[in-house]
Each structure stands twice: as C-alpha cells, then as structure tokens.
Amino acid sequence: MDRNSQTNTGKYAADISSIREAQLRIDAFIHKTPVLTSETLNSISGRKLFFKCECFQKGGAFKCRGACNAIFSLDDDQAAKGVVTHSSGNHAAALALAAKLRGIPAYIVVPKNAPKCKVENVKRYGGQVTWSEPTMNSRESVAAKVVQETGAVLIHPYNDGRIISGQGTVALELLEQAPQIDTIIVPISGGGLISGVALAAKAINPSIRILAAEPQGANDAAQSKTAGEIITLPETNTIADGLRAFLGNLTWPVVRDLVDDVITVEDKEIVEAMKLCYEILKVAVEPSGAIGLAAVLSDSFRTNPKWKDCSNVGIVLSGGNVDLTVLWDSLRL
Amino acid sequence: MDRNSQTNTGKYAADISSIREAQLRIDAFIHKTPVLTSETLNSISGRKLFFKCECFQKGGAFKCRGACNAIFSLDDDQAAKGVVTHSSGNHAAALALAAKLRGIPAYIVVPKNAPKCKVENVKRYGGQVTWSEPTMNSRESVAAKVVQETGAVLIHPYNDGRIISGQGTVALELLEQAPQIDTIIVPISGGGLISGVALAAKAINPSIRILAAEPQGANDAAQSKTAGEIITLPETNTIADGLRAFLGNLTWPVVRDLVDDVITVEDKEIVEAMKLCYEILKVAVEPSGAIGLAAVLSDSFRTNPKWKDCSNVGIVLSGGNVDLTVLWDSLRL
Numbered sequence: 286m287d288r289n290s291q292t293n294t295g296k297y298a299a300d301i302s303s304i305r306e307a308q309l310r311i312d313a314f315i316h317k318t319p320v321l322t323s324e325t326l327n328s329i330s331g332r333k334l335f336f337k338c339e340c341f342q343k344g345g346a347f348k349c350r351g352a353c354n355a356i357f358s359l360d361d362d363q364a365a366k367g368v369v370t371h372s373s374g375n376h377a378a379a380l381a382l383a384a385k386l387r388g389i390p391a392y393i394v395v396p397k398n399a400p401k402c403k404v405e406n407v408k409r410y411g412g413q414v415t416w417s418e419p420t421m422n423s424r425e426s427v428a429a430k431v432v433q434e435t436g437a438v439l440i441h442p443y444n445d446g447r448i449i450s451g452q453g454t455v456a457l458e459l460l461e462q463a464p465q466i467d468t469i470i471v472p473i474s475g476g477g478l479i480s481g482v483a484l485a486a487k488a489i490n491p492s493i494r495i496l497a498a499e500p501q502g503a504n505d506a507a508q509s510k511t512a513g514e515i516i517t518l519p520e521t522n523t524i525a526d527g528l529r530a531f532l533g534n535l536t537w538p539v540v541r542d543l544v545d546d547v548i549t550v551e552d553k554e555i556v557e558a559m560k561l562c563y564e565i566l567k568v569a570v571e572p573s574g575a576i577g578l579a580a581v582l583s584d585s586f587r588t589n590p591k592w593k594d595c596s597n598v599g600i601v602l603s604g605g606n607v608d609l610t611v612l613w614d615s616l617r618l
Numbered sequence: 619m620d621r622n623s624q625t626n627t628g629k630y631a632a633d634i635s636s637i638r639e640a641q642l643r644i645d646a647f648i649h650k651t652p653v654l655t656s657e658t659l660n661s662i663s664g665r666k667l668f669f670k671c672e673c674f675q676k677g678g679a680f681k682c683r684g685a686c687n688a689i690f691s692l693d694d695d696q697a698a699k700g701v702v703t704h705s706s707g708n709h710a711a712a713l714a715l716a717a718k719l720r721g722i723p724a725y726i727v728v729p730k731n732a733p734k735c736k737v738e739n740v741k742r743y744g745g746q747v748t749w750s751e752p753t754m755n756s757r758e759s760v761a762a763k764v765v766q767e768t769g770a771v772l773i774h775p776y777n778d779g780r781i782i783s784g785q786g787t788v789a790l791e792l793l794e795q796a797p798q799i800d801t802i803i804v805p806i807s808g809g810g811l812i813s814g815v816a817l818a819a820k821a822i823n824p825s826i827r828i829l830a831a832e833p834q835g836a837n838d839a840a841q842s843k844t845a846g847e848i849i850t851l852p853e854t855n856t857i858a859d860g861l862r863a864f865l866g867n868l869t870w871p872v873v874r875d876l877v878d879d880v881i882t883v884e885d886k887e888i889v890e891a892m893k894l895c896y897e898i899l900k901v902a903v904e905p906s907g908a909i910g911l912a913a914v915l916s917d918s919f920r921t922n923p924k925w926k927d928c929s930n931v932g933i934v935l936s937g938g939n940v941d942l943t944v945l946w947d948s949l950r951l
C-alpha cells in the first residue's frame with residue numbers, strides 16, 4: 286500500500302484525513318505524550334507555553350509516529366522483505382523499533398558522525414546497521430545498495446506522505462490536550478514534522494499560527510521561504526544534529542503555503558534553552574528538541590509585532606536523545 | 619487550625635480522609651504529574667514499571683503538595699505572620715512557593731551545604747533565606763530564633779499531619795492513573811512522603827506493597843525497622859542530599875506498621891539509576907529522585923523471593939532539582 290491508497294486526495298502529500306487515519310493505525314504502538322507547563326517559563330517568555338514532550342515518545346523522539354504509520358501501511362508481501370533507510374539517528378531508531386513491532390527486518394544506513402546514543406537506540410531495537418560516510422551522496426548510494434541486495438522498501442525520513450501523516454498526529458493530540466493554543470512552534474529540518482503539524486492544525490483551526498524554528502547554521506528553510514523555492518546549502522554548521530537535512534519536494538509545498546514564518550536562532554540560544562529544559566522543566570531534550578523554546582525566547586520573536594498576540598504557544602520538544610558528554614560540553618560553553 | 623481539626627481521627631497523624639481532604643484543598647495549586655512507562659526499563663527490570671514524575675511538580679518536587687496543604691490549612695490570623703522552616707532544599711522551596719500563593723511571608727533557614735539550585739528555587743519563590751550551619755542543632759536553633767522574632771508558624775518538613783496528608787495525594791493520583799499497580803517504591807528520609815503514600819494506598823488496596831528505598835549511607839529507616847524503634851545516626855554519607863533526615867515520632871509509627879520493607883542501595887546504584895532516567899526516560903531526576911529505580915534494579919530486590927510477584931511497580935520519581943555540575947561529576951565516577 287503506498288501513500289495513494291490512503292484517504293488523502295488533496296494537493297499535498299498528506300491531509301487531515303490521512304493524519305486521522307494514521308492516528309488510528311499507530312494508536313496501539315505509541316505513547317500519548319504529556320503536555321507540561323511551567324509558570325517560571327511562562328514568566329520568562331511572557332506567554333503561556335505548552336510543551337508537547339515527544340522526548341518521552343518511544344525511541345525518545347516523535348519519529349516513531351511516522352515510522353509506525355509507514356511500516357503498518359505496507360502490505361504483507363512488501364513488509365516481509367523489510368525496510369531500509371539512511372538517517373543520522375532518530376528516524377533510524379524509530380524505523381528499527383516500528384519494524385520490530387511488525388516483526389520484519391530493518392536495514393539502517395548510519396553516517397559515521399551520528400551521535401552514539403542514537404546508534405545505540407538503533408541496535409537496541411534490532412536494526413541492522415550499515416555505515417556510510419557523512420555525506421548525503423554516500424548515505425543514498427549505500428542505501429540503494431542495501432535495497433538492491435535485500436528487496437527491502439526504502440522509507441525516507443521525511444519526504445513521504447505516510448511519514449508526514451504520522452508526524453501530524455502530534456498536532457491532533459496537542460490540540461486535544463490544550464485547545465486554547467493559538468500558535469505552534471515546531472523544529473524544522475527536512476520538514477516532515479512541521480508539514481504534518483501544519484496540515485493537521487490548520488484543518489482544525491485555520492487561524493492557528495505555525496512557526497518553524499531553525500538553526501542559523503542550517504537555515505535552508507528560511508532561505509527557501511524567502512526565495513520562494515527550495516534552497517539547499519553546501520554545508521551546515523549547528524549543534525542540532527537532528528536539524529541538518531533539507532526540505533524535500535513533498536514537504537516544501539506545505540512549508541511554503543502553511544508555515545507562517547521561520548525563526549532562526551543561534552546555537553548558543555539552543556544551548557541556553559536546553560539548560561532551561563533541564564533545570565526548570567526537568568526534561569532531557571536534545572539540541573534539536575530545545576530549539577522551539579529557543580525561538581520563543583529569541584529577540585527576533587519577542588520584538589516582532591506580528592507575534593505580539595501569540596498568547597498560548599505550543600512548543601514541540603521533538604526529541605531527547607543526547608549523549609551526556611555532548612550535553613555537558615555544550616553547557617560548559 | 620492544627621492537624622486535629624482535619625477529619626483524621628485515627629491512630630496515625632493522617633489517614634485516607636485527611637489525604638482526600640488535602641487533595642481538594644491543594645487541587646488548584648499543584649500539577650497532576652504524568653506517569654511515564656518505558657519498555658526498555660520494563661525489560662531491564664523484568665517488571666512493568668510506572669514512573670510517577672513528581673520531578674515535574676511545581677518547585678521540581680512532591681514537597682509542594684504537603685506545603686500547600688499545611689499553608690492553606692492555616693487560619694487567616696496564623697497565616698498573616700508567615701511560616702518558617704529549616705530545610706536543605708525541596709521543602710524550603712515548596713514552602714516559599716506555597717506561601718507566595720497564599721500571599722504570606724516565608725522564612726527559610728537553609729544549611730550552608732544545601733545544593734545551589736535548591737537555594738535558587740527558594741529565592742525564586744520569594745522565600746527569605748537565613749543561613750545556618752549544616753547540623754540539625756544549628757538548623758533548629760536558628761529556626762526557633764526566627765519564630766521568636768516574627769511570630770511565624772513553624773512548618774516541619776515531614777513530622778506534621780498536614781504535610782503527611784499532602785504528600786499522600788501522590789498515591790491517590792498514581793492509583794487512579796495506573797490502577798493495576800501492586801507495589802509502590804518510595805524514597806525514604808524523614809518519612810513524610812512514604813507515610814502519606816502508605817496510608818492512602820493501603821486504604822484503597824490493603825494488599826498493595828509499600829517498599830522504602832534508602833541509601834546505605836543514611837540507612838536509619840532500615841535500622842529502625844530492624845530494631846523496632848527509631849534509630850538515628852551520628853552522621854550520614856550519601857549523594858542523595860534529600861535523603862539525609864531521620865524518621866520523626868509521627869512518621870515512624872506508619873513506617874513501622876505499613877511499610878513492608880526497606881531496600882537499601884549504594885550511591886553507585888543511585889548514580890546508575892539517574893543515568894537511566896536521563897538516557898532512557900529523558901527525565902532529569904536528582905539522586906533522591908532516582909533511588910526507587912535503583913531499588914527495583916538492585917540485587918537485593920531482584921533475588922528476594924518475597925518480591926518475585928511484584929509485577930506492576932509504581933516508582934515515585936520524587937524530585938528533579940540537581941545542579942548540572944553535580945550530575946556531571948557523579949556520572950563521571
């Protein structure tokens with residue numbers, strides 16, 4: 286079953302129907318993650334903040350939602366040969382976990398610079414690791430070789446309607462848990478999460494604002510929005526290892542049309558936000574996971590009159606897989 | 619209003635009625651904290667574990683429950699003069715927070731060796747700090763002086779029926795959130811939390827097991843249970859700064875009668891459990907908060923045939939206030 290067999294018939298790779306369908310499909314396999322609030326952080330930010338804690342999701346990140354939706358969308362014959370992907374971490378672990386739940390093999394191509402804890406997650410869930418060089422070319426060519434050898438289905442980390450639909454379930458839950466939310470801030474990388482969230486949230490509440498949070502050192506989405514077309518970068522430079530990918534042809538149209546703005550932040554703001562998550566919220570987030578809080582605290586957001594009336598802000602803490610040594614080294618900066 | 623004016627008329631300083639009354643009294647002021655589960659930790663422990671995340675409670679620890687119950691039990695005349703306590707941290711911050719909510723002054727006597735982040739919490743909530751030496755004698759005499767000078771009401775951190783009743787609301791919530799629980803493991807120090815939990819949980823389900831988790835270097839509760847009377851220690855030596863107090867005359871009878879066993883663990887087991895909380899659960903806990911997980915993973919618990927059929931185990935992650943440098947130094951051990 287490919288994405289066309291889902292109920293989505295609209296102009297984007299997913300829609301509210303395919304997202305609701307995904308919610309039913311993955312319900313038994315994922316955690317409904319809690320929403321935390323903190324009066325201290327409300328006071329610091331001058332807004333009411335609602336933290337959707339996807340760091341507590343299975344595998345430590347929201348990625349399990351899309352991976353389960355993709356894998357449980359496969360028909361039995363396709364599934365039997367297994368799945369393959371290339372990923373620096375959270376999607377890899379999520380795909381391994383979802384494959385384990387379905388009882389099929391997962392072949393994971395991992396770039397050599399992936400965080401150790403994320404590779405350990407892949408192995409913990411029984412994923413079969415093949416190493417590649419860190420470049421996208423190497424990742425893709427090694428993955429193609431695995432597909433050829435095994436007949437496994439390639440599941441792209443974000444440029445896939447089933448993945449986008451699965452990630453969109455974050456917004457269904459969040460708006461049920463905190464219906465007063467008028468703005469959602471979502472980390473942006475390849476755009477799978479924010480596409481799903483935007484499609485779901487704007488279908489439920491057309492006036493809700495969807496803002497992307499992006500590292501300055503990997504600001505392809507901000508550049509793409511300005512240019513009106515997909516821009517990729519020759520290299521990226523950010524502590525947020527989960528936010529180094531570029532938009533794809535399925536996520537770009539959603540980001541172009543439904544994401545109200547991209548807020549770019551410096552790595553030092555990400556680190557400061559991680560520290561606040563740790564010290565105030567008591568939640569372990571990875572750099573990519575903390576970027577939404579960094580955005581809401583950034584000068585560019587605070588001083589922009591467009592966002593003055595963003596009073597009830599949902600922030601997706603997207604993941605919590607961080608090596609303790611990395612955390613420590615960054616907090617000492 | 620002192621504790622006798624509550625509905626409790628039983629043999630202990632609190633009972634299920636005073637605990638339910640506390641729940642109504644504090645409902646508007648506290649967080650209903652989530653219960654997290656992890657299949658990875660289930661697999662490591664060989665049980666189903668339910669983590670009651672009091673580290674996400676206001677002030678970063680369960681202490682806010684008892685403090686709110688005590689402060690909102692005071693009549694207006696008593697309250698107007700404020701409250702005073704001596705505490706190394708979480709009770710101090712909680713009392714300052716609860717006093718702030720009621721709009722009354724809080725005078726907090728803090729021993730000089732209290733963790734920095736806990737003292738910062740006291741100040742954040744507007745508590746007026748007076749320093750004492752680390753000894754109990756100094757803490758008590760400085761507090762007595764403050765009482766004399768201000769007329770404020772002394773609110774003991776644990777040896778108080780209102781405090782015990784407030785802490786017992788943890789168990790009311792937990793058994794509503796995960797009714798299948800057959801065992802609850804609770805950190806023990808002065809015994810306020812475990813007394814409240816035991817009184818509530820055994821009233822709801824008389825066959826539930828209540829186990830205390832205690833550091834080897836502050837094992838007064840284990841020694842007291844063996845001796846059949848309160849034992850205090852000349853000194854304590856544990857990383858768990860929240861677990862260095864001794865049982866009081868109101869908590870001891872409950873611990874003696876209703877706590878099924880005390881599991882003692884080494885500091886290195888506490889540190890290992892903190893690491894698991896951080897890396898697997900993505901929750902920042904302080905050493906005292908992680909001790910329940912340390913207990914369920916300890917050899918003495920695993921190999922004891924008495925606990926073989928503890929299948930669904932509630933673990934109270936009691937608090938999350940830890941200095942990042944302390945966390946790091948302990949994890950490097």
